[in-house]
Amino acid sequence: MRLNHTEVVTADELDAIHEASVRILEDIGLELLDPEARSIFAHAGAEVDEPTQRVRIGRELIERAMATVPAEFTLHSWNPQRNVHIGGRSLTFGTVGSAPHFIDRQGVRRTGTRQGYQDLLKLAQMLNVIHYIAGYPVEPVDLHPGIRHLEAGWDCLTLTDKGLHCYSLGRQRNVDLLEMTRIARGVDQATLDREPSLITVVNTNSPLRLDGPMAQGIIEFALHGQPVVLTPFTLAGAMAPITLAGAVAQQNAEALAGIALTQLVRPGAPAMYGGFTSNVDMQSGAPAFGTPEYVKTAMLGGQLCRRYGIPYRSSNVCAANALDAQAAYESVFALWGAVMGGCNFLMHGAGWMEGGLHASLDKMILDADLLQMVAAMLDPVVVDAETMPIDTIAEVGPGGHFFGTAHTQARYRDAFYRPLLSDWRNYETWDEAGRPTADQKAHRLADEFLAAYEPPPMDPEIRAELRAFVDRRVAEGGVPTDF
Amino acid sequence: MRLNHTEVVTADELDAIHEASVRILEDIGLELLDPEARSIFAHAGAEVDEPTQRVRIGRELIERAMATVPAEFTLHSWNPQRNVHIGGRSLTFGTVGSAPHFIDRQGVRRTGTRQGYQDLLKLAQMLNVIHYIAGYPVEPVDLHPGIRHLEAGWDCLTLTDKGLHCYSLGRQRNVDLLEMTRIARGVDQATLDREPSLITVVNTNSPLRLDGPMAQGIIEFALHGQPVVLTPFTLAGAMAPITLAGAVAQQNAEALAGIALTQLVRPGAPAMYGGFTSNVDMQSGAPAFGTPEYVKTAMLGGQLCRRYGIPYRSSNVCAANALDAQAAYESVFALWGAVMGGCNFLMHGAGWMEGGLHASLDKMILDADLLQMVAAMLDPVVVDAETMPIDTIAEVGPGGHFFGTAHTQARYRDAFYRPLLSDWRNYETWDEAGRPTADQKAHRLADEFLAAYEPPPMDPEIRAELRAFVDRRVAEGGVPTDF
Numbered sequence: 001m002r003l004n005h006t007e008v009v010t011a012d013e014l015d016a017i018h019e020a021s022v023r024i025l026e027d028i029g030l031e032l033l034d035p036e037a038r039s040i041f042a043h044a045g046a047e048v049d050e051p052t053q054r055v056r057i058g059r060e061l062i063e064r065a066m067a068t069v070p071a072e073f074t075l076h077s078w079n080p081q082r083n084v085h086i087g088g089r090s091l092t093f094g095t096v097g098s099a100p101h102f103i104d105r106q107g108v109r110r111t112g113t114r115q116g117y118q119d120l121l122k123l124a125q126m127l128n129v130i131h132y133i134a135g136y137p138v139e140p141v142d143l144h145p146g147i148r149h150l151e152a153g154w155d156c157l158t159l160t161d162k163g164l165h166c167y168s169l170g171r172q173r174n175v176d177l178l179e180m181t182r183i184a185r186g187v188d189q190a191t192l193d194r195e196p197s198l199i200t201v202v203n204t205n206s207p208l209r210l211d212g213p214m215a216q217g218i219i220e221f222a223l224h225g226q227p228v229v230l231t232p233f234t235l236a237g238a239m240a241p242i243t244l245a246g247a248v249a250q251q252n253a254e255a256l257a258g259i260a261l262t263q264l265v266r267p268g269a270p271a272m273y274g275g276f277t278s279n280v281d282m283q284s285g286a287p288a289f290g291t292p293e294y295v296k297t298a299m300l301g302g303q304l305c306r307r308y309g310i311p312y313r314s315s316n317v318c319a320a321n322a323l324d325a326q327a328a329y330e331s332v333f334a335l336w337g338a339v340m341g342g343c344n345f346l347m348h349g350a351g352w353m354e355g356g357l358h359a360s361l362d363k364m365i366l367d368a369d370l371l372q373m374v375a376a377m378l379d380p381v382v383v384d385a386e387t388m389p390i391d392t393i394a395e396v397g398p399g400g401h402f403f404g405t406a407h408t409q410a411r412y413r414d415a416f417y418r419p420l421l422s423d424w425r426n427y428e429t430w431d432e433a434g435r436p437t438a439d440q441k442a443h444r445l446a447d448e449f450l451a452a453y454e455p456p457p458m459d460p461e462i463r464a465e466l467r468a469f470v471d472r473r474v475a476e477g478g479v480p481t482d483f
Numbered sequence: 484m485r486l487n488h489t490e491v492v493t494a495d496e497l498d499a500i501h502e503a504s505v506r507i508l509e510d511i512g513l514e515l516l517d518p519e520a521r522s523i524f525a526h527a528g529a530e531v532d533e534p535t536q537r538v539r540i541g542r543e544l545i546e547r548a549m550a551t552v553p554a555e556f557t558l559h560s561w562n563p564q565r566n567v568h569i570g571g572r573s574l575t576f577g578t579v580g581s582a583p584h585f586i587d588r589q590g591v592r593r594t595g596t597r598q599g600y601q602d603l604l605k606l607a608q609m610l611n612v613i614h615y616i617a618g619y620p621v622e623p624v625d626l627h628p629g630i631r632h633l634e635a636g637w638d639c640l641t642l643t644d645k646g647l648h649c650y651s652l653g654r655q656r657n658v659d660l661l662e663m664t665r666i667a668r669g670v671d672q673a674t675l676d677r678e679p680s681l682i683t684v685v686n687t688n689s690p691l692r693l694d695g696p697m698a699q700g701i702i703e704f705a706l707h708g709q710p711v712v713l714t715p716f717t718l719a720g721a722m723a724p725i726t727l728a729g730a731v732a733q734q735n736a737e738a739l740a741g742i743a744l745t746q747l748v749r750p751g752a753p754a755m756y757g758g759f760t761s762n763v764d765m766q767s768g769a770p771a772f773g774t775p776e777y778v779k780t781a782m783l784g785g786q787l788c789r790r791y792g793i794p795y796r797s798s799n800v801c802a803a804n805a806l807d808a809q810a811a812y813e814s815v816f817a818l819w820g821a822v823m824g825g826c827n828f829l830m831h832g833a834g835w836m837e838g839g840l841h842a843s844l845d846k847m848i849l850d851a852d853l854l855q856m857v858a859a860m861l862d863p864v865v866v867d868a869e870t871m872p873i874d875t876i877a878e879v880g881p882g883g884h885f886f887g888t889a890h891t892q893a894r895y896r897d898a899f900y901r902p903l904l905s906d907w908r909n910y911e912t913w914d915e916a917g918r919p920t921a922d923q924k925a926h927r928l929a930d931e932f933l934a935a936y937e938p939p940p941m942d943p944e945i946r947a948e949l950r951a952f953v954d955r956r957v958a959e960g961g962v963p964t965d966f
Binding site: 366 | 724729771925
């Protein structure tokens with residue numbers, strides 16, 4: 001991110017939002033459903049009311065905790081070429097995560113399957129602009145929940161060599177994924193505990209509640225020095241105040257509380273602040289994404305993160321059902337907010353549709369194009385004698401053209417971003433070609449990329465060790481479920 | 484524009500670009516095809532070579548001229564409610580202008596007609612986010628060129644009450660349109676000469692050439708204190724260097740020369756700097772719009788304008804043939820560049836398709852939605868006790884929701900922007916409704932808005948006087964043409 005960030009409120013207003021969130025934490029507090037988390041907060045000096053599970057957190061505790069969050073860190077993958085820097089001026093992109101449905105290759109919306117999940121992983125592996133897999137791109141519902149994390153983790157680690165996400169649904173799943181990541185990386189436990197290698201996203205149950213499995217995930221990840229992305233799901237008008245400043249103040253209170261927990265467990269554990277405040281359609285109650293309100297709260301979240309000096313997570317979101325103009329403009333507006341807001345870690349960067357309810361391979365192509373455009377846009381404008389060729393301008397002279405000049409010929413191959421989708425043919429040629437639209441081209445490219453997919457070359461011994469671990473844990477029954 | 488602008492180069496780099504453009508003007512110069520314009524420059528101290536029509540313009544002349552350009556002004560309409568402020572932190576939106584083709588209501592691309600032109604004016608009149616008519620939205624080719632400006636001007640002044648554009652195609656057309664504007668406004672000549680009421684866009688014939696009719700338009704408009712929008716058409720790799728800094732340095736040289744001419748004619752005459760540098764597809768030579776390169780040059784143009792303290796014109800452009808995802812993302816990227824770059828006057832804000840080769844009523848609907856989203860995004864986030872309702876958050880408490888609170892109920896009707904196009908229904912409902920896409924909804928809305936069109940109430944006496952003028956000038960044969 002080489003451009004100056006967009007500041008959506010003044011420094012005084014930012015302070016006021018911070019102060020409001022401190023008041024929320026001190027006066028109202030959060031409901032923490034996990035006894036261990038409550039005990040950690042109580043030990044650190046928070047006011048815990050056990051009967052109501054309410055935890056009120058003082059200003060000093062928050063400030064002390066925020067001071068130890070690392071401003072930047074490296075997220076490691078088993079392929080070191082895929083390591084990415086998180087924080088500071090870095091901007092990184094992940095896939096869609098957690099969609100319950102996906103669009104199959106015939107255009108039918110279906111409940112998530114392992115096959116659909118694998119296809120999304122394969123396409124993500126083929127797209128260089130995607131840096132990590134930000135959750136199951138679609139939930140592989142045909143894998144039993146008790147062993148889903150094991151087989152889905154196996155798929156992710158073997159079909160891609162990109163950074164990995166783990167769902168915090170109780171401690172054991174995190175423990176299993178941490179071990180699989182350790183095996184895949186071929187490192188010992190001490191190295192893994194030192195090197196962030198696995199991300200977990202923790203959503204508060206807004207307003208002001210953190211459930212048990214999520215709290216357990218925070219504790220487990222912080223203990224092992226793995227990054228927790230604390231993301232309140234504060235939809236203004238539904239789970240948060242209808243006014244944006246209020247919704248963000250509540251988002252901030254919830255994020256600060258969750259991030260504080262990581263630091264109470266292990267000061268210096270990597271953590272990110274997730275901004276996800278959007279609005280709902282007040283006529284229907286439907287959540288909306290990529291709205292003007294979303295853009296502002298995305299920028300505001302970034303402003304708060306710069307105040308705290310911690311990495312910022314935002315998202316590339318839309319509410320569209322079809323890969324039409326709406327999908328595109330909502331996504332680009334979301335990117336506008338995220339990028340200008342200083343996002344470091346873009347979740348749902350590629351493939352998110354329908355407010356997160358379905359994942360789409362075709363949308364993943366469109367989004368990869370959008371992300372590449374963002375990256376090209378952030379490439380600096382080089383200003384020097386070579387890029388301002390007065391001699392060439394003189395040589396061409398009034399009324400001439402630059403196509404044939406040596407200056408152009410030396411640069412024309414890679415002077416400009418070459419899009420995946422944009423059709424720049426003239427109307428007549430485009431008309432004769434059957435008037436293809438961007439969604440059709442995205443569909444074709446998704447097929448082509450999938451056909452060209454090759455798995456990343458994992459060391460056979462490591463692969464065998466990883467498979468043996470998965471087989472053993474599956475044989476043990478994975479994680480108990482109540483269904 | 485309440486947000487901080489995006490600075491795409493450093494202050495030193497900006498100086499370097501300025502210096503390069505001064506060198507272009509001093510060492511290479513421009514070809515000015517109009518003898519009067521050359522004479523004006525010669526009189527002001529520029530070095531004029533009559534045989535080659537080359538004019539070399541010194542640094543002092545440029546700096547003196549730029550110092551007298553007004554930073555801000557009001558653009559008047561015959562309906563004072565439509566007056567708009569240009570410059571400073573204002574951001575205003577115009578229609579598409581100058582498309583040779585349009586898409587008719589059956590979806591067929593046709594050469595421009597008066598009927599198509601009138602429909603685009605009517606829709607623009609119905610859309611409040613559109614502030615002025617930025618040229619013929621489509622060229623009414625079935626009006627003879629000798630009288631086209633008269634009848635098309637009549638249509639614009641009677642079908643809309645929004646600000647007006649005049650094509651600088653020789654002095655007489657400008658004289659006619661100025662008179663029609665004066666009549667429509669019901670003011671005397673002195674008032675008109677004092678109050679900007681009619682815009683003309685002057686494109687240089689890049690590289691480094693200004694033709695006769697355009698120069699005549701500049702002179703006529705500057706004499707009457709009417710705003711000239713000086714917009715070089717510098718496509719990097721074709722009519723300008725392939726490197727962005729070089730293309731913008733050339734854009735800057737051409738713009739400074741043209742704007743200097745306005746000030747030599749009448750110091751203090753309103754003028755705007757138009758940034759229109761984009762790139763071409765180096766494989767096909769086709770112009771591209773809404774690209775990452777376009778975003779950067781749009782921002783860079785704004786940075787130059789802030790250096791000079793003059794109003795900035797940019798555009799909402801795309802190269803798409805269909806109203807698909809491409810049309811949307813290219814447009815939003817173009818808006819990203821224009822808005823964050825500090826655009827004051829957005830040409831082609833609504834209805835531009837296919838790199839300007841066709842105008843579209845449906846796209847005008849989409850763009851109106853995009854512009855309204857931009858406007859909503861620029862509405863400030865209000866930060867105060869009412870927008871951060873701690874009491875309401877306490878009242879709702881952990882796990883509750885905000886729908887029913889008094890705080891929400893008092894605000895839900897207009898808390899959020901309500902889009903024209905976005906379909907936020909759930910997938911099942913949308914599927915049952917026939918899976919409508921945004922382009923289909925735009926088409927339906929365009930029909931509905933056109934059906935609901937009402938002409939603005941012009942004073943009958945003024946209308947009669949205006950018609951009499953047009954009739955007389957048409958009877959006189961309008962303006963001579965050579966065909």
